[in-house]
Amino acid sequence: MISGAHMIIYSTDAEADRAFFRNVLRFPAVDAGEGWFIFALPPAEIAVHPAAEVDSHEVYLMCEDINATIQELKSHDVECTSVTDEGWGLLTH
Template sequence: MINGAHVILYSRDAAADRAFLRDVLGYAYVDAGEGWLVFRLPPAEAAVHPADSPAHELYLMCDDITATFAELTAKGVEFTEPVTDAGWGVKTTLRLPGGGDLGLYQPRHATAHDL
């Protein structure tokens, strides 16, 4: 049976984004060979939203977005949008060194990752 999920982030600078996940976010990892780091992610959940065309997004979740924003800013992380109230939570977007964006939010809804 399915026992996990594997997220792939495509990047213009994979080495820089791997270093970000390792050094800035502090994610534990294994080296799958030749520097291909595979990171242990925090508990996760998946949701399916209606849309006119299929797409995928990745959001990191936190308990206190104000504190997390300040901590990451102090580590030199660039945010591409301010912290805003989205109703279902408070969110922002951070820029990866390779140019990609990751959502970050503090949910106000019930979460499934502790089930």
């Protein structure tokens, strides 16, 4: 049985994105060598949606209190959009 998953995010500025995961989101990381960091994630889900073309992917981060999380992110100069109620949950970009 599957006991976990490994996700890869490709980036044109990997160092900045790694710093975001490490310093802003505070995900613990393991240095796999040669600058490759593997970040531990909280419990996660995966969904597969139909699409005519596959040219992007989406990652949603879940939290208990969206307003408190937005304030914490803003303290790290992260811009967030207004919160919208999507019916399945609250969303900001």
